[in-house]
Structure formats: C-alpha cells, structure tokens
Amino acid sequence: MAKRKRSEKIGLPPGSLVHVGEVKKHLPRITVIDYDKDNIEEKEVHEVEECFPFKDKPSVTWITVDGIHDADVIRRIGKHFGFHPLLLEDIMNTEQRPKMEDFGDHIFLVLKRLKYSAGEMKTEQISLIIGHNFVITFQEEEEDIFSNIRERIRKAKGKARGLGSDYLAYYLIDSLVDSYFLVLEKIGENVEELEAELIAEPSTNTIQKINDLKRQLLISRKMVWPIREVVYGLERSESPLIKKTTLIYLRDIYDHTIQIIDNIEVFREMTSGMVDLYLSTMSNRMNEIMKVLTMIGTIFIPLTFITSLYGMNFEFMPELQWKHGYFLVISLMVGITVGMIFYFRKKQWM
Numbered sequence: 001m002a003k004r005k006r007s008e009k010i011g012l013p014p015g016s017l018v019h020v021g022e023v024k025k026h027l028p029r030i031t032v033i034d035y036d037k038d039n040i041e042e043k044e045v046h047e048v049e050e051c052f053p054f055k056d057k058p059s060v061t062w063i064t065v066d067g068i069h070d071a072d073v074i075r076r077i078g079k080h081f082g083f084h085p086l087l088l089e090d091i092m093n094t095e096q097r098p099k100m101e102d103f104g105d106h107i108f109l110v111l112k113r114l115k116y117s118a119g120e121m122k123t124e125q126i127s128l129i130i131g132h133n134f135v136i137t138f139q140e141e142e143e144d145i146f147s148n149i150r151e152r153i154r155k156a157k158g159k160a161r162g163l164g165s166d167y168l169a170y171y172l173i174d175s176l177v178d179s180y181f182l183v184l185e186k187i188g189e190n191v192e193e194l195e196a197e198l199i200a201e202p203s204t205n206t207i208q209k210i211n212d213l214k215r216q217l218l219i220s221r222k223m224v225w226p227i228r229e230v231v232y233g234l235e236r237s238e239s240p241l242i243k244k245t246t247l248i249y250l251r252d253i254y255d256h257t258i259q260i261i262d263n264i265e266v267f268r269e270m271t272s273g274m275v276d277l278y279l280s281t282m283s284n285r286m287n288e289i290m291k292v293l294t295m296i297g298t299i300f301i302p303l304t305f306i307t308s309l310y311g312m313n314f315e316f317m318p319e320l321q322w323k324h325g326y327f328l329v330i331s332l333m334v335g336i337t338v339g340m341i342f343y344f345r346k347k348q349w350m
Helices: 048-056 071-081 085-092 147-154 165-200 204-236 244-309 325-346
Strands: 029-035 040-045 060-066 099-102 107-117 120-130 134-139
Touching (some): 029 147, 040 048, 040 147, 048 060, 099 204, 107 204, 120 165, 204 244
Antiparallel strands (some): 029 060, 120 134
C-alpha cells in the first residue's frame, strides 16, 4: 500500500492540509446522527454542506467522516465550524501522537485504534472534536467501528439519548479503550503459545516470533500510554463542554487505561524473559548433544586404540597367527563398550 510521508510537507507553511498516511482513492463517507431524548434523525450526506445546518440545533449531532485524505472536505468542514488550520492539519496527519487540545468552544482529541489481524498489529488514527452540541469524528478507514454505539442510540438504550455531546464523546472513547482489551487478549494467547513452544520444542522461528511479539507490545504501549494523559486531561479540564456528571465516567476510562498499561508491561516482562529462556533452552539442548557425542567419543577411544594397535604392520605380533585372535579382540571391544555404558549409567551421566 502506497503511503504519503511527512517529508512531503517540508517547506509548506503551517496549517497546510497535506494527507500523511496510506493513499486512498475512494471519496470520504459522511454520516450524520442527530438526536435528543425523544427524536432521532440519521442520514448519509453526499455534500459537505448538508451537515452544516446541524451545527446550531439544540439537539446532539454526531457527524462521522470516514476518510481524511480529501483536503477539500476537511477544509470546508473546518471553515464552517470555525476550526483552527493547525487542528485540520493534525487531522490529516496520521502520525500524530494521542493528545488533547482545548480551543475554548471546542475540544480536539487525537486517539489511536489498535487492530490485530493475521498476526499483525495495525493502528488507525481517530480524531474527535467535541462542541457544545456536536461531536465530529474523523477516521482513516471506511469502517463503522462504532456500530454498537449507533445501534444503542437508535434503540434509545442507556443514557446517551438523554445526555449531551460530552457523554457521547465519553461513549466513543470508552469503546476505543475497551477494544484494547480484545487486542491484549489475543496477545496473551500468543504469549501462552510461545511459552509452551519454548518449553516443548523451540526452533529458529521461535526467536522471530518473540521479536514480533515484542514489537507489537511496543506499538501498543506507544499508542495506549498517551491516551492515559488525554483522559486525565479531560477529567481535569475546566472546560464548560465537560459536565460534572460526565467526570465519573471519564475516571472509569482512566482506570481502564491504567489496567491496560499494567497488562502491557507484564507481557513485555514476559517476552523479555522468553529471550533468556530461549537462549537457556538452546544452550541446554546443545549441552545434551555435546554430552552424548562426548560419551560416544569416550567409548570409541579404547576401541580405536585396540584397532590401531593391531593395525601396525609388524611381522611378529602376539595372537597374529592365532585362529581365535580376531574373535578375542572383538569380544574384548564389546566387553569394554558394555562396561563403559554400565559405568556411565551408574554415574547417571546417561
């Protein structure tokens, strides 16, 4: 997949809208859900301007933009809602670190979604803008990752329909944080499988699997650790956009992030120990092989001496003309071999 790099922005003035990330060809998909306690309106818009009338409605509006590669769409939304150019620039840059910025009449959040697919860890940037009566989400992929929240809003389940945009934002953040537990659950299964493989029969591919797992945990830590700061910033924010009734829910997310970070650190310690265990196991296997080869070599030393002794080309040697000499030597060699094996077993060397 082709990817536009940060280097393409070098030399451009601040606020220049350049997409940094995987190149997309499809048009952005924009959906709108407007609701209050009693009513709900949901539709997919084909022109950006169709979602503008929802800005000043007293109900709560959730606008979703799937696809951040079209600078014109991002620019028009930003112009109508009064967003700063640097905020729009950050939306289109998928290499942003999770963060929170308070612009007074709206709060900007950058979050990361973790996906575990086919043994690979992937990330997706999710940007949220929280206003007085609206929430706008921007995501890279055309995938409804918040379908469960949409369904609950449609069916008026939970508290979302009766509360404001700050609670909707909490709902979205909580859904992302909960998805991390699913990723960690898969990583935990991989850790257990690797441990069993290390003990049973490690191979040259095992160390590669360990390195891949360490890289996945590093990515997870890099994405999750700043989200703790984001949630803490929201919880401690004095913005009127975040109501006191929502703070207790944000504290719950904060607790979840701490738990996730603790799990990641435990897995990192375990994978670090796996490298030592792998090296120790391979060393023990090598020692066992050398032990067997040494015993075989030790058994053959006296046998080699006897054969080399009788291999000397002297005319007069004892038993050389004796008809039972060959069988005597063979019996002697067999006796020496059996005796040494018995001795090794007695000493528990084999």
